[in-house]
Amino acid sequence: MSQTELSIAAGHEVLMEASPYGIEKKKLGMWIFIVSDACTFGAFLFAYGYMRIGAPVWGTPFGVSSVVNGVVMTAVLLSSSLTMLAAVRASQADQKATVNKWLGATMLLGTIFALLHLREWLKLIGEGWRLFANPTGGPAQFGATFFSVTGLHLTHVVTGVIALGFVLRGYNQGRYDQSHVETAGLYWHFVDLVWMFVFPLMYLMNAH
Amino acid sequence: MSSNRELAMSSYVGIGAGLMVIVGIEVILTYQHFPPRTLFFSLLCLACLEAYVAIMYLMHVRYEKPILYWTIFPATLFVLIFLCYLFPDAFRMFSMRLMK
Numbered sequence: 001m002s003q004t005e006l007s008i009a010a011g012h013e014v015l016m017e018a019s020p021y022g023i024e025k026k027k028l029g030m031w032i033f034i035v036s037d038a039c040t041f042g043a044f045l046f047a048y049g050y051m052r053i054g055a056p057v058w059g060t061p062f063g064v065s066s067v068v069n070g071v072v073m074t075a076v077l078l079s080s081s082l083t084m085l086a087a088v089r090a091s092q093a094d095q096k097a098t099v100n101k102w103l104g105a106t107m108l109l110g111t112i113f114a115l116l117h118l119r120e121w122l123k124l125i126g127e128g129w130r131l132f133a134n135p136t137g138g139p140a141q142f143g144a145t146f147f148s149v150t151g152l153h154l155t156h157v158v159t160g161v162i163a164l165g166f167v168l169r170g171y172n173q174g175r176y177d178q179s180h181v182e183t184a185g186l187y188w189h190f191v192d193l194v195w196m197f198v199f200p201l202m203y204l205m206n207a208h
Numbered sequence: 209m210s211s212n213r214e215l216a217m218s219s220y221v222g223i224g225a226g227l228m229v230i231v232g233i234e235v236i237l238t239y240q241h242f243p244p245r246t247l248f249f250s251l252l253c254l255a256c257l258e259a260y261v262a263i264m265y266l267m268h269v270r271y272e273k274p275i276l277y278w279t280i281f282p283a284t285l286f287v288l289i290f291l292c293y294l295f296p297d298a299f300r301m302f303s304m305r306l307m308k
Contacts (some may be wrong), residue, residue: 046295189267205238
């Protein structure tokens with residue numbers, strides 16, 4: 001029993017100042033994490049942007065098929081944001097079966113996104129692109145920036161799918177409530193938001 | 209907690225479709241053969257528009273207390289803009305004695 005619950009049980013009034021933000025601690029914590037993560041991605045993308053614009057020669061390995069693949073990945077990730085919203089709505093209405101369905105769909109879409117991303121990586125690796133190598137003989141910055149930025153984003157997606165799995169299990173066991181689903185949803189939307197920058201700047205900027 | 213003024217699920221689907229339209233515009237711009245600088249800033253502006261919509265509606269900031277918005281966004285934007293402003297100075301490193 002927490003100290004607050006003990007105080008209530010003993011008949012004492014609990015004097016606690018309400019959060020000025022009107023949101024739960026975990027959600028505020030997630031916002032702070034998102035801000036710090038946004039700065040990390042911002043630093044990566046600014047570094048890439050300066051190099052991309054400043055370099056006289058730059059590798060542009062993406063053909064139409066890769067751009068189409070990127071658009072499909074965007075659609076998959078956006079759909080997963082919508083299924084996440086549906087899961088949050090269902091958790092607020094305390095509809096356990098519906099939460100299971102939509103969170104499961106979000107995890108599935110996240111996994112599909114990761115697989116599509118890996119397929120693109122393998123295609124580039126097959127063509128000879130590496131973190132520090134350019135198969136066309138030009139500067140190697142494309143591989144360095146592309147694999148770093150998309151790798152960081154892919155790590156966030158995979159981590160998100162695993163985290164959603166934990167939240168789903170905890171929610172079904174009754175350990176987690178709707179606020180946990182909402183907080184996980186916030187993270188998932190952020191991953192989607194980052195992709196809105198990564199796709200045009202990393203894929204479309206390097207299409208031929 | 210978010211307020212009860214939230215949109216219906218169908219409206220969120222519409223927002224998702226709108227975001228996909230912006231992605232379509234980005235793809236069209238890509239094949240207009242603009243100089244890298246012009247294309248980069250065009251795509252960055254469209255990505256910022258998408259991000260604004262996602263933050264406001266998908267991440268529900270529009271339905272939270274305004275203090276959350278005013279605490280988080282000016283500070284984050286300040287850091288990001290300052291990062292962008294200071295980044296070119298990093299190139300000075302290449303001409304410093306330490307690196308030779």
